[in-house]
Amino acid sequence: MKFKKVLGILLTTTILVGGLYGCGKKSSESNGELNIFNWTEYLPQSVIDKFQEEYGIKVNYSNYSSNEELLAKVQTANEGTYDIVVPSDYMVDIMINKGLLEKIDTDKITNSKNLDEAYLNQYFDKGNEYSVPYVAGAAVIAVNKDKVKDNITSFKDLLNSKYKDSIVALDDQRALIGIALRALGYSMNEVDDKKLEEAKEYLTKLKPNIRSFDSDSPKTSMISGETSIGFMWSAEAALAYQENKNIQPVFPEEGTYLFLDNMAIPKGAKNKEAAEKFIDFILRPEITQMIAEEYPYKIVNKAAYDLLPDEYKNNKASNLPTEVFTKGEYVKDVGEATSKFDDLWNSFKQ
Secondary structure (H helix, E strand, C coil), X not given: CCCCCCCCCCCCCEEEEXXXXXXXXXXXXXXXXXXXXXXXXXXXXXXXXXXXXXXXCEEEEEEECCHHHHHHHHHHCCCCXXXXXXXXXXXXXXXXXXXXXXXXXHHHCHHHHHECHHHCCCCCCCCCCCEEEEEEEEEEEEEECCCCCCCCCCHHHHHCHHHCCCEEECCCHHHHXXXXXXXXXXXXXXCCHHHHHHHXXXXXXXXXXXXXXXXXXXXXXXXXXXXCEEEEEHHHHHHHHHHCCCEEEECCXXXXXXXXXXXXXXXXXXXXXXXXXHHHHHCCHHHHHHHHHHCCCEECEHHHHHHCCHHHXXXXXXXXXXXXXXXXXXXXXXXXXXXXXXXXXXXXXX
């Protein structure tokens, strides 16, 4: 799924990428536009520039910080506002069921042959009619070993009062409620009222230790030394480690939140053909390489792996160990129980 939102303030920044986009393009004229709505820190500017140069298509790029924000924006925007979105697994399921996604012309996605089959035909989109895998990852604990001498191995360890005001945490309700449930030995998709109340109690105990909520760039406060522990997306932990080798990833013994983010085309997209060109472009091995070197999530493109540097392959937070996936869990659409998660989250954030 992400990241400079602090203390629950959702910022959506729109970047109109234009200017010299047409320089060097194969066509002498603009071939239209493409409106991409994506997670923050997820698509390098260099990739956007290369696509614009090659196809002569102007990219308008805007960001969101959570799946819930994505859903709300797509539902309230005029049809045709966005041509590409990047929902996580469970959100693809929700958007398909709500009729919010177009079917993709798979004949035009010739580079799908590069994808690792392990990420195809998932429960949320059998046959990948509506979505194409982009990247995978997990939410992990990052610990500055220079500041934290204890051996943190579990979500339960984060409740220690000695960590008061020292944690940066994702501003993501399914991730935070999910780790609370896992800490208690439950599924992240648990909907039982009593068990959700226990999760609320866990989060209430955790809250004094949280200095800031940040889904956009949680690594920033750890690199600066403002926080010493983070609950963050795996690539953020990988980037923090690149900056400071004392910041080490920890994979909680309970298993953690997993995600598979996917490219999709919203219903009524005005530039569907351009969107399909973009999806196919992203699946080129060398383009996946460019993305992974800047935002080192777990790649789903098997053809790109050999192109990646040892720095990526040897960083456990980017090239996640198999055990992270075998012990972890994907969140799913909980249907009508979503309101329970909303109420719990709103109560926690007050």
